[in-house]
Amino acid sequence: MAPERGSCKLAPVGKPVPDEDHLLKQYRSMRTIRRFEEEAARNYAKGHIGGFLHLYIGQEAIAVGAVDALQPQDYIFQTYRDHGIALARGMTPESAMAELFGKDAGCSRGMGGSMHMFDVERNFLGGWAIVGGHLALAAGTAFKAKYNQEDRVTICFFGEGSTNIGGFHEAMSLAGLWKLPIVFVCENNQYAMGTPLERTSALDDLSIKAKGYAMVGDRFEGHDVTLIEERLGEAVDRARRGDGPTFVEILTYRFRGHSMSDPAKYRTRTELEQKKQLDPLQVTHAQLIELGVAESQLDDLDLEIDELIDAAVKFAEEAEPAREEVMLGTVYAPEDDA
Amino acid sequence: MAPERGSCKLAPVGKPVPDEDHLLKQYRSMRTIRRFEEEAARNYAKGHIGGFLHLYIGQEAIAVGAVDALQPQDYIFQTYRDHGIALARGMTPESAMAELFGKDAGCSRGMGGSMHMFDVERNFLGGWAIVGGHLALAAGTAFKAKYNQEDRVTICFFGEGSTNIGGFHEAMSLAGLWKLPIVFVCENNQYAMGTPLERTSALDDLSIKAKGYAMVGDRFEGHDVTLIEERLGEAVDRARRGDGPTFVEILTYRFRGHSMSDPAKYRTRTELEQKKQLDPLQVTHAQLIELGVAESQLDDLDLEIDELIDAAVKFAEEAEPAREEVMLGTVYAPEDDA
Amino acid sequence: MREIRYREALREAMLEEMDRDETVFLMGEEVGHYQGAYKVSEGLLDRFGERRVIDTPIAEAGFAGVGIGAAMVGLRPIIEFMTWNFSFVAFDQIISNAAKIHQMSAGALRVPIVFRGPNGAARQVASQHSHAVAPFYAGVPGLYVCQPSTPRDAKGLLKTAIRSNNPVVFLEGETLYGLKGEVPDEGVEELIPFGVSKVARVGSDCTIVTWGRPYHVAMAAADALAKDGIECEVIDPRTLRPLDLEPVIASVAKTNRCVVVHEHWPYGGPGAEIVDQVQRRAFDHLDAPVERVSGLDVPMPYALNLEEYVLPTEERVIDAVKRVSYAK
Amino acid sequence: MREIRYREALREAMLEEMDRDETVFLMGEEVGHYQGAYKVSEGLLDRFGERRVIDTPIAEAGFAGVGIGAAMVGLRPIIEFMTWNFSFVAFDQIISNAAKIHQMSAGALRVPIVFRGPNGAARQVASQHSHAVAPFYAGVPGLYVCQPSTPRDAKGLLKTAIRSNNPVVFLEGETLYGLKGEVPDEGVEELIPFGVSKVARVGSDCTIVTWGRPYHVAMAAADALAKDGIECEVIDPRTLRPLDLEPVIASVAKTNRCVVVHEHWPYGGPGAEIVDQVQRRAFDHLDAPVERVSGLDVPMPYALNLEEYVLPTEERVIDAVKRVSYAK
């Protein structure tokens, strides 16, 4: 049965102490995501990127903390808001940016775009654009791990706005019934497009939903990467031990609009400014200073990352366009090696 | 929030005392359903009825108790297992039996059959064959009552096997969010076709699911029509008062197979016999005797009902076949009066 | 006549019908406070309030079903799908419920409901967001299917759809929303009936049947072909169910040639249905097989160069017309 | 050769493939302990155990998605829909995921999965349970669609489907399950390739293209017509995607006439697609328009007399053949 923590207060249970090198590595990863998204936005404005572009700015700590809670063999699923997790998992900014530019050098060779990034070598399995549609797929990779008795956990991210759709319910029901090795992570950034949670859900504490599936529920804030790594680690270990799935609600906030086409008029400046007080990058930056890391070292790191991202943009600009043969050649997989 | 009763023990809260005349009326209704179903089964075997035939035998007290908890203007939805509620609501056995025989005199003029009975005058709105598909429709009629500020409640029945499908979740989510005047009644007869609850749900107490929708939950047994009328009455009143929807789980059992084609090999003779100890008809019969009703009076009533059903079969046999013009003329509704 | 955008034409239709009939309401994701994901419903919340302009959670099957249920008992819902791609999670509600209820109940119940939203490719929204869905709905008895290509048709057909006593699948286009065109002046009410094709261009050499976004591609192609002395007659069915091919048959009797131009995938759908009927009803008039120009038989890729390659182009229409005209 | 039932042919295909490949598993409602709602999977649970024969809750979108996810990482799921009507609640999983993943991932991921179950009318199961779904799936690039009409084709195609590296929609028939027919002897393995039509009957007067249940109606009609001296060539495409019309075109070059017979609704679908291709590829050979005999354009009513009226009949096939043959 779902333990009481499911609906617990937000006070973290025994705040973990970060390790300097590890936190520095995580800061680098978060900063890389932040800068990547900023440049993506700029290039979208320039018309180099088309379609929908959903930025992860403000939520970086979740992807980075999650990746460190996972093993390389574990499977990862995310929504269309997928650049952050892709980069955190190790996809190169070149490969990601080239995809946004619709180039053959992109991670999906220009077939998928922003919403459909894949990095199968790293077990990042996309990049999905139908709300609720990927949760069952994630349950499926967890099913396979159990079927083959593999030591693999699946983690599946989605927004709080996705908890009302049937796809959420059916994946949760099956995962709970079959005790699949999976962690469902609801990134509650308060809004589904322009709609705040109170207008989409009768519940405020979404982790209560875990009870309906006899699943363990957890709930905590999303600005402290160390806390995220630990708490998701507990859920991942539970799955790895074969003790079944966990439903985790992480309270976060996106600093940009839903996508590039959203001016985000539905929220106040003050709300945004107040939320930015808990900018995961600033929080981590402060923690590092506290741990004795020199300001100058972090400045150097920032510059290094700026160059990395600039190089990625240059690479994407110069890369070859997506290819007709790839499009026509991937409608069906070859049968020969059947 | 969902009150604790949601996951309460089965001990009814203050067992209500039945009134003789009222209980006699309910016995008549339950007995009518029982005999109707028995004759339907016989005529299915004879080949007079085709398609799927799902009998309500064993669950009669629920339909009868529910109807007495409702007002005439209230809307009712049921699955394909719909003969019981149709008759309890006042559909004539002739009209119902003629539908099973595929005749023009049937309640759906031979278009719908066993799974799609309708009696719009009595606000019985079907008769639905896609699991989970009718819950949102029911939420829709409740939405209309709220939209027009009408004093109307909607009650929607479905089986325990229907609680894992997306249609259940979405209807529950919207009803809970919008506080619609509706009562969701899960008739938990322990099996979904051949599958027992423990193989379809991680939860044993389904009423816990109410919590996930910030809905009131209730749970009780389904063999005592007086108890059913009272407890459903509470939920109906809650909806009528504008205090929102309720999710009710009623524990029951079907004495026949899922449908006529199901030999029900998946359960033991002993289990069936033991369940029959709580046959709602026998329970009510005993209560009436206890209240001082003469055995002979009940025997006369039984005979009267036998004749009523025999007449219904005769009517159905002799009725005119379903008509081509009706079929062709009901693909689209006329536009003239638009 | 005045010029307004396709988006505004749809908004006017909803506004006028909501003004005249209190049972009409609009429900969908972001239709209210956000003013519509594509601003089609802009201003409607302010005018009609939260009772009649209802923002929903992301639960298409749920709110489509709520709409159908409400329609069964007398309301006239307009259900907006943010895009038609999301109708797939509500597919069963539309096919098994909306299209069936009137007959299942032997006519006792009606389902006056409109499902509307943008359909088809919308510039690089890629694989899961670019479906041209007409083939999934136009074949289903019990449904009506509209796919207007101009502001005037959009307004006149949507008004008819809202007043219809039957479920209507109304296919718009994200890439059409900004399109300007003439509509009747304020106060002049125009209801465009279902099942009446529109001859958009008169010509004697080849008949082109087209609708939706490709209608504009075909019209441009027809202008280009005119320069080469090939005069095309362009006919827009406007509603794909019911499908009015009388004018097409009459036209083919004159041109002896026919090309069908559409966005949806080549296999089946309205495109093939039109060919089937033309070859049957105009068999003796055809001097060449009926040709089709459609979206290519692939999922939609993200890259712009590929998306442009997949969608019907002016060149492909010109080639097809020349082919059936045995012209170089 | 031996005679077995269609149902047994499907079971043998699954059993043989599950024997040879441990990554193949069967998942669906009542497939295990209940031995299958229509007994197609009878005995498989006993043989392969609960690990590989998995009973599911009623959650088609959920378990279809679980299957797709498992296929993405190397398993070969067979997903049984108790009937194809229930695929509508899983429609998005099939259209937006299964059919798209290989291309969206630029070929990095594959989805070797089979969705199977009974399709079409099944004697009075009425409006919501009688859909012939081929039109909804055959038009979708990324999917293969099989609809075998005999035990031999059922077994040979299902084995090919299970070994395919792509998602396959496999349409069976409740009214075909009991049908007996010849299949290769035990030990003789037969894999029937996709996209290869079968000439089931040779004739020189009229070409009939048909598949699924109506195949048997058309064969009976052909026998009856032979008595009147009209010899029909009956061709069964067996797979609707890919669609192999070479033999049909060759046949029409000989017969100069073509009738397409199918259960699905008349508007669009494989029926119209075949007409479209025949009129284009055999234009100069046709002496009459291509005709179609299909289910009527109505939701399926419950009453037996009406269901029989709606479905394609021998009489209607005979009339169509005579019409295109300009014979009385």
Ligand SMILES: Cc1ncc(C[n+]2csc(CCOP(=O)(O)OP(=O)(O)O)c2C)c(N)n1
């Ligand atoms: C089934 C479906 N309906 C609607 C949409 C359009 N849509 C895309 S994202 C989105 C909001 C999702 O909000 P949330 O789940 O909170 O995720 P977030 O964007 O906040 O990360 C909507 C409505 C969709 N992609 N799929």
Ligand SMILES: Cc1ncc(C[n+]2csc(CCOP(=O)(O)OP(=O)(O)O)c2C)c(N)n1
């Ligand atoms: C979406 C869908 N999937 C499968 C079915 C086939 N089916 C009909 S009834 C049924 C079992 C339902 O069990 P339950 O919900 O407990 O209702 P009960 O029959 O016990 O009253 C199934 C699987 C269906 N009708 N719809």
Ligand SMILES: [Mg+2]
């Ligand atoms: Mg959100």
Ligand SMILES: [Mg+2]
């Ligand atoms: Mg049950």
